[in-house]
Amino acid sequence: MSPPLSDRLTVVLLTYNCGEWIARTVDHLQRLGLPMIAVDNASRDDNVAQLTAAGVEVMRLPRNIGAAARNVGARRARTPYLAFCDDDGWFTGEGLDAAVAALDRHPRLALVNARILVGEEERLDPISAEMAQSPLPVGDLPGLPLLGFMAGAVIVRRSAFLDVGGYDERLFIGGEEETLAVPLAAAGWQLRYLPEVVVRHFPSTANAGHIRHFGVRNTLVTAWRHRPAARAASWTWFILRTTPSRRVAVRGLAMAGAMLPSVLRERRVIDAELDRQLTLLEQRRRQATPTRRRAAHSVW
Template identity: 60%
Template sequence: MTTETPQAPVPLAQRVTVVLLTYNCAHRLDEVLDHLLALGVPLVAVDNASGDGTVDVLRRRGVEVHRLPRNIGAAARNVGVELARTPYVACCDDDGWYEREGLVLAADLMDRHPVLAVVNARILVGPEQRLDPISAVMADSPLPDRHDLPGTVLMGFMAGAVVVRRSAYLQVGGYAERFFIGGEEETLALPLLRAGWQMRYVPEVVVQHRPSRANVDAVRPYGMRNTLWNAWLHRPLGSALRWTWFVLRDPRRRPGRWRGVLWALLGMPAVLRDRSVMPAQLDADLRVLDEAHYATLRRPQRAEAAQRV
């Protein structure tokens, strides 16, 4: 009778690389690096042509850094993912960090479920660790699970709070540079879904977020432009029209709305040339999420109407 010797688990450093995207963050970067370096995994920083000494901070801390000659937004993450030599990559922005236990869990889940391409973390905001509202939305996902995977079903994610399967990311080409930044997650999520990959929200995976408001207003028009471009790139005519009408009416998108619409219109000829309609089941699932978005818009309107009665 022989007994098998149990295999030692593969060390986390051989499974996960953290790719850190930086831009003009020298003033807050040391705290982030303290936590990321303590994870004990490879760390690759890609800098979007910062002009404030960010690269100096990274080099002083011994971080592998690749400084780009110009700011290409979210597509800079592609550089870091290409450079990684592990099967999974934790994408990190320059105002947050991962907790190690969650990275271990994310890697274990991806080891066990080859169809799983994205694990979105629970996001805790500030020293008081408030739950980010987007995490609550993800936890309540109304989408059905057809693959029996842990977590709740997603069709989108938060770019700085996900562990991705490197091979899946590279298969679909990563982030497209023309989208720059702002709601850029859609530009990667939809190609992943169309290629058959799955995405899940797993609350045991945790990102600590110390948000910077420095570029929020500048990014808003890009977010409006990108959500319109994505609708017309991938969705059937009726769904694209309904989504366009919704985002134009959504008061949460009011800042920068019309500039974003103008930018979307200017780029629409190229978008329509590349248009490729998604499978019907994907659009049906997206329409389930559309209805959830519409409901959030209607609730304050109904409350206001009730007060007038």
């Protein structure tokens, strides 16, 4: 007999100044009957008080460390798998057993990305539609192969996440998915899109305008840490010329430049096959992104 899901899976909820909507998120997550850990990025509103009143275990950080707050929750959890969730969405319960079963059966599977439904009308997120058309080699694992993901809609193998160091605190937030996806893939881990797993998302855009330069910085840092020089240079040029705001592009480039010494120290070029797969995804992105339109700063 299989152990209960609550012995296998913990919800790690990332929160930041979300007092206006966190009650709904927590209500839905608590219906799953899973252990839950909320990691709060130094919120200034009543978010933490609401979480505590709802009986949620809260780890309140003294400062905002962005995506790396998920590392704190991962280290605290005691189950082999983690459901990473943002404060503006929740797993519905559909497909969670299938995701855990897949992770149990396939020891090199590190991450399962859910199908994301947006808003009350449950629109399919465009990223989910793209994932469903993945051009990467399928292999013998369930689902469709990925080289990226959506950070708040994934179930991860805790050991794989921690083995590659989780999220880099220096990169804060914004396109953080690729900063983790490439190291996972380089270490031999597999990522999959499993559409039977479902996340409902009610996007909050309160902070979106303040992090776009981080997304530029992070995609450039990832490229120069892991890609052959010619590929990294080509991708840098593409990102800079397709970012619609010149100010955002310049600021992101300057931030990446400031990290250049550490990037060069840590540079480990990926193998040719992984580079080929990333290039295949980038080619699709280039074809779908006319010059001066906003570029997506991650590949999936």
